[in-house]
Amino acid sequence: MTADLGLPGLHSGVELVPTTDAPQTGKDYTSDQEVRWCPGCGDYAVLKAVQGFLPELGLRRENIVFVSGIGCSSRFPYYLDTYGMHSIHGRAPSIATGIATAREDLSVWVVTGDGDALSIGGNHLIHALRRNVNMTILLFNNRIYGLTKGQYSPTSEAGKVTKSTPMGSVDHPFNPVSLALGAEGSFVARTIDSDRKHLTSVLSAAAAHRGTSFVEIYQNCPIFNDGAFDALKGADTKADAIIPLVHGEQIRFGAPLEDGRGSKVLVRDAGTGGVKVVAASGVDEADILVHDAHSPDPSTAFALSRLTDAGYLNTSPIGIFRQVERPTYDDAARAQITTAQGEGADPQARLASLIGGGDTWTVV
Amino acid sequence: MTKQVKQLDRVIIRFAGDSGDGMQLTGDRFTQESAVFGNDLVTLPNFPAEIRAPQGTLPGVSSFQVHFADHDILTAGDAPDVLVAMNPAALRANLGDLPKGATIIVDTHDFTARNLTKAGYQANPLEDDSLSEFALHKVDLTGMTVEAVKEFGLSRKDAARAKNMFALGLLSWMYGRPTDPTVSFLEKRFAKVPDIRDANITAFKSGWNFGETTETFVVRYEVKPAPMAPGTYRNITGNLALAYGLVASGVQSGLPVFLGSYPITPASDILHELSKHKAFGVTTFQAEDEIAGIGAAIGAAFAGHLGVTTTSGPGIALKSEAIGLAVMTELPLLVIDVQRGGPSTGLPTKTEQADLLQAMFGRNGEAPVPIVAPQSPGDCFGAALEAARIAITYRTPVMLLSDGYLANGSEPWRIPGVDELPTIDPDFAEPLPEGEEFLPYQREEATLARPWAIPGTPGLEHRIGGLEKGDGHGNISYDPANHDFMVRTRQAKVDRIAEALPPLEVDDPSGQAKVLVLGWGSTYGPIGAGVRRVRKAGYHVAQTHLRHLNPFPRDLGDILSRYDKVLVPEMNLGQLSLLLRAKYLVDVVGYNEVRGLPLKAAVLADVIGGLVAEAEGIEVDLTPATKEEIA
Numbered sequence: 001m002t003a004d005l006g007l008p009g010l011h012s013g014v015e016l017v018p019t020t021d022a023p024q025t026g027k028d029y030t031s032d033q034e035v036r037w038c039p040g041c042g043d044y045a046v047l048k049a050v051q052g053f054l055p056e057l058g059l060r061r062e063n064i065v066f067v068s069g070i071g072c073s074s075r076f077p078y079y080l081d082t083y084g085m086h087s088i089h090g091r092a093p094s095i096a097t098g099i100a101t102a103r104e105d106l107s108v109w110v111v112t113g114d115g116d117a118l119s120i121g122g123n124h125l126i127h128a129l130r131r132n133v134n135m136t137i138l139l140f141n142n143r144i145y146g147l148t149k150g151q152y153s154p155t156s157e158a159g160k161v162t163k164s165t166p167m168g169s170v171d172h173p174f175n176p177v178s179l180a181l182g183a184e185g186s187f188v189a190r191t192i193d194s195d196r197k198h199l200t201s202v203l204s205a206a207a208a209h210r211g212t213s214f215v216e217i218y219q220n221c222p223i224f225n226d227g228a229f230d231a232l233k234g235a236d237t238k239a240d241a242i243i244p245l246v247h248g249e250q251i252r253f254g255a256p257l258e259d260g261r262g263s264k265v266l267v268r269d270a271g272t273g274g275v276k277v278v279a280a281s282g283v284d285e286a287d288i289l290v291h292d293a294h295s296p297d298p299s300t301a302f303a304l305s306r307l308t309d310a311g312y313l314n315t316s317p318i319g320i321f322r323q324v325e326r327p328t329y330d331d332a333a334r335a336q337i338t339t340a341q342g343e344g345a346d347p348q349a350r351l352a353s354l355i356g357g358g359d360t361w362t363v364v
Numbered sequence: 365m366t367k368q369v370k371q372l373d374r375v376i377i378r379f380a381g382d383s384g385d386g387m388q389l390t391g392d393r394f395t396q397e398s399a400v401f402g403n404d405l406v407t408l409p410n411f412p413a414e415i416r417a418p419q420g421t422l423p424g425v426s427s428f429q430v431h432f433a434d435h436d437i438l439t440a441g442d443a444p445d446v447l448v449a450m451n452p453a454a455l456r457a458n459l460g461d462l463p464k465g466a467t468i469i470v471d472t473h474d475f476t477a478r479n480l481t482k483a484g485y486q487a488n489p490l491e492d493d494s495l496s497e498f499a500l501h502k503v504d505l506t507g508m509t510v511e512a513v514k515e516f517g518l519s520r521k522d523a524a525r526a527k528n529m530f531a532l533g534l535l536s537w538m539y540g541r542p543t544d545p546t547v548s549f550l551e552k553r554f555a556k557v558p559d560i561r562d563a564n565i566t567a568f569k570s571g572w573n574f575g576e577t578t579e580t581f582v583v584r585y586e587v588k589p590a591p592m593a594p595g596t597y598r599n600i601t602g603n604l605a606l607a608y609g610l611v612a613s614g615v616q617s618g619l620p621v622f623l624g625s626y627p628i629t630p631a632s633d634i635l636h637e638l639s640k641h642k643a644f645g646v647t648t649f650q651a652e653d654e655i656a657g658i659g660a661a662i663g664a665a666f667a668g669h670l671g672v673t674t675t676s677g678p679g680i681a682l683k684s685e686a687i688g689l690a691v692m693t694e695l696p697l698l699v700i701d702v703q704r705g706g707p708s709t710g711l712p713t714k715t716e717q718a719d720l721l722q723a724m725f726g727r728n729g730e731a732p733v734p735i736v737a738p739q740s741p742g743d744c745f746g747a748a749l750e751a752a753r754i755a756i757t758y759r760t761p762v763m764l765l766s767d768g769y770l771a772n773g774s775e776p777w778r779i780p781g782v783d784e785l786p787t788i789d790p791d792f793a794e795p796l797p798e799g800e801e802f803l804p805y806q807r808e809e810a811t812l813a814r815p816w817a818i819p820g821t822p823g824l825e826h827r828i829g830g831l832e833k834g835d836g837h838g839n840i841s842y843d844p845a846n847h848d849f850m851v852r853t854r855q856a857k858v859d860r861i862a863e864a865l866p867p868l869e870v871d872d873p874s875g876q877a878k879v880l881v882l883g884w885g886s887t888y889g890p891i892g893a894g895v896r897r898v899r900k901a902g903y904h905v906a907q908t909h910l911r912h913l914n915p916f917p918r919d920l921g922d923i924l925s926r927y928d929k930v931l932v933p934e935m936n937l938g939q940l941s942l943l944l945r946a947k948y949l950v951d952v953v954g955y956n957e958v959r960g961l962p963l964k965a966a967v968l969a970d971v972i973g974g975l976v977a978e979a980e981g982i983e984v985d986l987t988p989a990t991k992e993e994i995a
Contacts, residue, residue: 127651
């Protein structure tokens with residue numbers, strides 16, 4: 001039996017969060033705690049970007065909550081002057097689910113890492129995505145365990161030599177974007193710590209999305225996995241390494257042609273049903289894949305996610321893979337309560353009739 | 365024909381059949397009828413963990429025992445006076461519990477060669493003289509049911525399914541139960557399937573009429589209503605009372621209730637019940653696992669709701685780390701453990717009290733958690749309110765230890781007036797005057813509680829978490845002296861709860877007892893019944909029962925020292941005994957059983973009698989009381 005849920009038509013992720021006219025700056029979002037990441041850690045760049053971006057939302061600071069799990073990146077909430085909870089390993093999405101469901105007036109953020117979100121907390125991550133709880137999940141992926149000093153993570157490439165894998169890891173890694181898409185994610189994106197502009201634009205879209213926004217951030221660990229994303233950052237290599245995804249635009253990359261456009265393009269692969277990279281020259285314009293993040297069918301988004309290297313990262317699509325509207329868990333749960341409450345009767349009178357219901361008898 | 369009517373002061377009936385035979389429903393209906401009639405009563409459902417164990421086998425037997433009386437009773441009774449057995453397996457599984465002379469009513473229809481073999485019978489016990497010590501009534505319940513409902517055109521299988529209502533009708537006649545509640549119950553339950561509804565009602569009435577007309581049964585029994593304190597009553601199970609207590613906690617604190625839960629026997633009924641009460645602003649979140657259930661409840665607590673998680677022992681094991689987080693972050697949280705037989709998966713549908721030490725110590729580090737335990741099904745309501753009071757007042761997770769017996773058992777419950785219920789003040793932190801610094805770990809002097817500052821409150825933005833907190837400011841601190849101070853402070857906060865607890869009530873009518881019986885949780889009924897037997901036989905014994913297991917009431921040490929012997933009966937291997945010995949250096953005597961069933965009053969009476977004999981240097985003979993079989 002299924003019921004018509006009669007859901008409210010909410011669209012923005014921050015639609016019910018109180019706003020302020022008072023001007024805000026990054027400083028307002030900076031707590032008095034000393035930031036204690038290693039020198040050169042990619043987390044600094046993300047923190048700066050978030051502190052710089054939050055004022056743009058124009059929300060009341062007291063209505064923003066950051067929740068994290070355990071790991072280097074999970075120290076994040078301590079450095080932001082909002083409400084925050086540094087919780088336990090892997091459980092941040094479940095705690096954030098409670099916060100977001102309890103309170104429609106809060107902007108809820110989860111900060112997590114590849115170990116926190118994909119290993120110990122994998123279950124909570126996929127269920128948050130499935131339910132589409134209104135929150136933004138920032139997954140800092142450095143492809144290594146940093147806080148425990150250098151063991152391989154669920155995104156480390158097979159064969160990786162680490163403290164716990166002296167002969168090379170025999171684990172096959174997760175592709176976080178593929179996983180999020182498979183878990184019914186309604187907003188799935190990937191960005192890079194070092195590209196502040198792109199990072200900010202993705203955060204902005206993620207915050208605006210109603211539902212679970214999943215953002216994988218490639219983040220360099222200079223101590224235990226330095227250079228993991230060098231191909232995407234190097235001046236000589238990045239044109240061939242980054243496949244930029246922009247909704248409504250042709251997917252092109254590679255060294256520019258004379259017209260300034262990328263020399264490689266994506267086309268549909270009739271053989272696999274997926275997509276493939278081909279040289280732009282000789283391809284009919286009409287055959288070049290135009291990115292559609294809003295497609296209700298996630299198949300192409302998934303095919304795009306598979307262009308990410310599972311080994312050392314020489315190629316990776318970057319951008320918003322998928323952004324579709326779907327009812328959120330928390331809106332639906334609150335709507336049921338509103339419906340059940342109906343006209344506000346006195347709660348104590350309601351309680352009296354509840355406990356006094358059923359078959360009763362009176363002794364005088 | 366005119367039937368003889370015989371007065372009884374109490375009766376214990378056990379309905380037993382295959383797990384698909386509807387015995388729980390039958391027992392529950394008989395209970396409701398008895399409650400409405402005004403008897404005091406206590407019930408004991410007993411069913412397999414398998415939803416449909418192989419039909420006709422011993423593991424598939426499901427039973428429901430109801431004890432009803434014209435006086436105040438405390439237990440579901442040790443041994444049934446009447447057994448209704450729907451098949452050979454039900455007879456065989458329950459026969460050992462029957463005293464000589466007990467009445468047995470069997471459905472002869474299912475005593476086929478095949479079913480007898482399945483139940484392990486070599487010969488049909490209805491045809492040899494193996495049951496000669498009992499008053500055996502052989503009735504073709506199924507055959508008569510099928511005949512009675514013929515007009516509704518049901519398949520034979522569907523028609524036969526109404527046999528439990530035929531049995532209920534027969535027993536209702538035999539004990540003069542009111543029938544209207546069951547007829548209206550069936551009308552409502554099967555409103556959408558008129559033929560099934562009519563068949564069940566007809567079967568029920570036919571069972572009654574069969575009793576009235578047949579010569580098989582010549583005696584009807586009368587058990588008069590029990591005198592009870594004035595008030596309006598209903599029959600209630602522990603899980604229902606607990607769910608109502610949670611709703612009431614929300615109303616009385618003005619906080620929306622947020623339940624994060626994962627289905628688990630025998631706690632799921634609380635989730636089911638609370639999911640019906642959205643009108644009270646109750647949110648029920650069925651999580652992906654036990655950890656997410658408590659995680660969401662902690663998140664909701666941080667956001668200013670009354671966070672609750674419900675589970676059983678295995679779920680507590682999974683939630684332990686998160687309970688530690690709630691200890692560290694000092695957020696109000698209710699953790700409800702409906703205990704079942706353990707360890708591991710253990711006995712999911714059977715009762716036990718073996719999670720006390722898990723509740724007390726089952727976390728890493730020094731992580732004290734207050735513990736509250738209800739003593740009867742109806743008491744689960746008040747215990748939930750008490751747990752909520754402690755959680756909110758002291759900003760701490762609180763463990764509530766119910767168990768399978770309380771959860772599914774029922775008793776008449778005097779419905780309290782809402783104005784009798786305590787109110788609980790959440791006392792949220794308010795915005796501070798300009799320039800004043802907010803200190804999230806600055807404590808109230810009386811309670812050592814920290815402020816509950818919820819998101820949305822301007823100026824109180826702060827970060828909490830599992831890392832050790834600096835005193836006052838609450839920032840991360842690795843300072844050795846601070847850690848020592850904070851560990852001791854969290855313990856002191858829990859200890860301080862005892863200061864606001866009322867003195868323990870000790871029931872020692874003669875004031876001459878040398879033996880004290882001390883219990884906790886659902887053993888209250890059997891202990892009370894055992895104590896009554898000993899007193900009725902003319903001996904002195906005192907009784908007290910703990911609702912608060914952490915911290916203990918302040919006067920507990922003094923009370924223990926006043927008695928020569930302290931008996932602690934528990935459905936575990938001596939967990940409360942261990943705590944009492946450690947804390948008070950008192951050589952308590954344990955009586956321990958872990959059979960998945962409530963303790964028996966008669967057994968406890970013997971144990972108490974033995975201790976009285978030892979303590980007073982006298983001979984103790986309980987025979988006179990046992991004859992009267994007071995319960």
